[in-house]
Amino acid sequence: HNHVDHATLERVEAAISQGDTHAHIPDYETYEEYKKSGGYAALLTLQGDGDWEDVQTLLKDSGLRGLGGAGFPSGTKWGFVRGNAGPRYLAVNGDEGEPGTFKDRYYLERTPHLFLEGMLIAAWAVEAERCYIYMRDEYPAVLEILRREIAALEDAGLVTEGFIDLRRGAGAYICGEESAMIESIEGKRGMPRHRPPYVAQVGLFGQPTLVHNVETLHWIARICREGPEVLNATEKNGRKGLRSYSVSGRVKEPGVKLLPAGSTITDIIAASGGMLDGHKFKAYQPGGPSSGLLPASINDVPLDFDTLQPLGSFIGSAAVVILSDQDSAKAAALNMLRFFEDESCGQCTPCRVGCEKAVKLMQADEWDQPLLEELCTAMSDASICGLGQAAPNPIRLVMKHFNSEV
Numbered sequence: 001h002n003h004v005d006h007a008t009l010e011r012v013e014a015a016i017s018q019g020d021t022h023a024h025i026p027d028y029e030t031y032e033e034y035k036k037s038g039g040y041a042a043l044l045t046l047q048g049d050g051d052w053e054d055v056q057t058l059l060k061d062s063g064l065r066g067l068g069g070a071g072f073p074s075g076t077k078w079g080f081v082r083g084n085a086g087p088r089y090l091a092v093n094g095d096e097g098e099p100g101t102f103k104d105r106y107y108l109e110r111t112p113h114l115f116l117e118g119m120l121i122a123a124w125a126v127e128a129e130r131c132y133i134y135m136r137d138e139y140p141a142v143l144e145i146l147r148r149e150i151a152a153l154e155d156a157g158l159v160t161e162g163f164i165d166l167r168r169g170a171g172a173y174i175c176g177e178e179s180a181m182i183e184s185i186e187g188k189r190g191m192p193r194h195r196p197p198y199v200a201q202v203g204l205f206g207q208p209t210l211v212h213n214v215e216t217l218h219w220i221a222r223i224c225r226e227g228p229e230v231l232n233a234t235e236k237n238g239r240k241g242l243r244s245y246s247v248s249g250r251v252k253e254p255g256v257k258l259l260p261a262g263s264t265i266t267d268i269i270a271a272s273g274g275m276l277d278g279h280k281f282k283a284y285q286p287g288g289p290s291s292g293l294l295p296a297s298i299n300d301v302p303l304d305f306d307t308l309q310p311l312g313s314f315i316g317s318a319a320v321v322i323l324s325d326q327d328s329a330k331a332a333a334l335n336m337l338r339f340f341e342d343e344s345c346g347q348c349t350p351c352r353v354g355c356e357k358a359v360k361l362m363q364a365d366e367w368d369q370p371l372l373e374e375l376c377t378a379m380s381d382a383s384i385c386g387l388g389q390a391a392p393n394p395i396r397l398v399m400k401h402f403n404s405e406v
C-alpha cells in the first residue's frame, strides 16, 4: 500500500503470531491518540498560511542541530535546499547503524507521530514532492508501526497515497552515510559519493534533497508545538539544549537518557543507575566507534557537539558505551576496527586496505605504533567518507590514553 516490502510484513506478522517477543509491537501513541492531544494542528496551520522562514527562525532560536551525529544546524539546511530549483525531495535517514545507538528506535516505538509530523513540516518547508523514509530493516516493529500509521495518515487525508515512501534499509552500516543512502534508495549499491556537491544541491535522482535524521524531525515537531523553549530553556555547563544519550555497557540501568546537552560522563553514569556492582569505571565511547575511547579521567567535559574535538573525539549520535576495569581498551579498539573493516564499502584504497592492515597490526601483542600512526594519517587524510576518515580515532586514542595496554 505504501511501498513497504510485503515479505518483511509477512515475516513480522508470522513472528508475532508465533509469539516471537523480539518482533512484538510495543504500545505506542496511535494517530487517534496523537490527534487528541493536539497533534497535526501545527502542520495544518503551517500548510494553511505559514511562512517557512518563520519556522526556520524558530529552529535557529531553539538551537536545534542535526541529531544523526554531525550537528549541522537544521534550519540552515532548509535554506540550502530551497535555494535550488525543484522538484525537491525529503529523505529521512532512519538507518540507525552506529554501534550503541538506539535513540531513534526508542522514539519511533513510542511516539511515531512526532516524527511523522516533523517530517511533514520539513517537507512543507522545502516544498518536497515526496518523502522517502529509509528505515533500518533490523527494526521490524518500527517498520510495522510506520506502515500502520502512514496508512492512518492517508486515510485521514493528511497525505496522498504514495507521498510517503517507506523503504527498508539494506543492512549495511555505510548505507547510513547520506549519499550512500541516496544511492541505495535509487536502487544502486550503497556507496558514498564525493562531495561537493552536497545532497542539498544534487541528491535523490539528481534533485535537491533535504536529509534529516529521525530524531531531528521528532524535535522539529516538538519545537513547532511547544516553542523553541523546549530545547533552549535547558542550560548546563555553558551548553544549551537536550541530548538523547543511548547508554549501554557496565551500568545498572542502560537505556535512552534525555539529559541536558551539557552533561558530563559522570552525570550520564549517575542517570544510568551508576556502575554495575563490582565494576570500576575505566573508559567510555562517547559517540559510536568512530569517536574512539576516552579515559575515565576525562570526566568534566560536557558531552555536546564541538566540545570533544580538541580531545580527538566527538559526541556524534551520543552512543555512550561504558567500559570497566574488567574490559580491555586494546580489545575494544580492535573490535571497532574489525567493524570498520567489515563495513567499509571498499570504494577507496586508504579505507579498504587501511582498515584491513590496521586490524592485522592491532592483533600483535605489542602494537607497531609508528607504523599505525602513519597508517592512521593516510586513512584520515585520503578516505572519501567519514567511515575511513574517522576509523583511526580508536587507534589514536588508545595509543594516547591506554598506552600501557598496547
Ligand code: NAI
Pocket (backbone or CB within 6 Å): 066, 067, 068, 069, 070, 071, 072, 080, 095, 096, 097, 098, 101, 176, 178, 198, 199, 200, 211, 287, 288, 314, 315, 316, 317, 386
Ligand atoms: P557532515 O558534517 O559532513 O554533514 C552533515 C550534514 O550537513 C549533511 O546532511 C550534509 O549534507 C550537510 N552539509 C554539510 N556541509 C554542507 C554544505 N556546505 N552545504 C550543504 N549541506 C551541507 O557529516 P556526515 O558525514 O553527514 O555525518 C557524520 C556523523 O554521522 C558523525 O558525526 C557520526 O557520529 C554520525 N553517524 C551516525 C550514525 C547513526 O547511526 N546515527 C552512523 C554513523 C555515523
Ligand code: SF4
Pocket (backbone or CB within 6 Å): 174, 191, 192, 343, 344, 345, 346, 347, 348, 349, 351, 352, 383, 384, 385, 386, 387, 388, 389
Ligand atoms: Fe567506502 Fe571507506 Fe571510502 Fe567511505 S572511506 S567511500 S566506506 S571505502
